Amino acid sequence: MKILSVSTATNHLSVALNDDQQIIVEKNERDERNHSEHLDPLIDEILKENKLTLKDIDRFAVAIGPGSYTGLRIGITTVKMFASILQKEVVGISTLQALAKGVKDDALVVAGLDARNDNYFAGGYKSGNIPENVIPDGHYHIDVLLKAIQEYAAKHELKKIIFVGSGFEKQEDLIKKLNIPFEYGTAEQNVIHAGLIGQLAVNAEPVDPDKLLPRYLRRTQAEVDWHKKTGKPFEPDSHYVEEV
Known part of the structure; x- marks a missing residue:
């Protein structure tokens, strides 16, 4: 095919x-x-x-x-x-998931895109041929994302975490507080x-x-403004999480 x-x-x-x-x-x-x-x-x-x-x-x-x-x-x-x-x-x-697939190591792969102001479009994946989404794709503040990783780690034995994508290096001090071995993706993996x-x-x-x-995972400002102005519900077929 x-x-x-x-x-x-x-x-x-x-x-x-x-x-x-x-x-x-x-x-x-x-x-x-x-x-x-x-x-x-x-x-x-x-x-x-x-x-x-x-x-x-x-x-x-x-x-x-x-x-x-x-x-x-x-x-x-x-x-x-x-x-x-x-x-x-x-x-x-x-x-x-496409980002996570680039990692072959046995690890929890946290794939994310920097959404600014310490927010990330991110998800956690169990590495494999078809990476399994174990922390749902969403729009997370870094504190919320790290809490979700910590909760997952409490239930599973993690050898290491690999952060792929963009913007995670600037959160290194917070990531270290997880007390779990971690590393960042290579230039190709990112x-x-x-x-x-x-x-x-x-x-x-x-x-x-x-x-x-598209799965934006966050409502556009135009949608937020429209909802505030009209009071009408958002479209039911949209794949969004709550605005933070």
């Missing part, structure tokens, strides 16, 4: 072609913020180099969040369009790789392209 995978969740753009679990090619652009201009040419480049067209792709996969609001919409809209027009399968993969998204997509459940939605 040929899978074309995309991540536009952060300032790191990644596109990959997989044949089932085998990563055929992965192309990355780092520290770029114009994914809308670079995504389609990168996809076209990969297809041409492998003598394929979009019609040859069996399944599309994309990081659905958390991540940049604008970035997520670019990637998700692109694959939804491809899947809908070509009547192909599409799956959404957690950005945090970015989202589309090839790993493709591997996770092999066993993921396809969805209707129209139902593929």
Whole structure:
């Protein structure tokens, strides 16, 4: 099964072609913020180099969040369009699970993206071929996240914790208070790789392209303002946690 995978969740753009679990090619652009201009040419480049067209792709996969609001919409809209027009399968993969998959060590993997002001989009994963989400993906203040890690550690024997993603190094003094061996991910582990998204997509459940939605894990300010103004409930199909 040929899978074309995309991540536009952060300032790191990644596109990959997989044949089932085998990563055929992965192309990355780092520290770029114009994914809308670079995504389609990168996809076209990969297809041409492998003598394929979009019609040859069996399944599309994309990081659905958390991540940049604008970035997520670019990637998700692109694959939804491809899947809908070509009547192909599409799956959404957690950005945090994709980060966790890059770690092979036997450890609790805490995957997170810096959300500023000591807040993180984060989740805890038991490392493995398909990382198991044991601390739910959410929008956490660092104190709440570390408490969740401590509670998990009290019930499970942890050899070590590996923090992957962004912004954890500045919390080192607080992390040390857990009294659990820990380390940070490498430069390669700290970015989202589309090839790993493709591997996770092999066993993921396809969805209707129209139902593929971003998982921001936090309401946008526009939604919060709208709710305060109108008093109307938030949409029931949104995948959000409570604003902190």
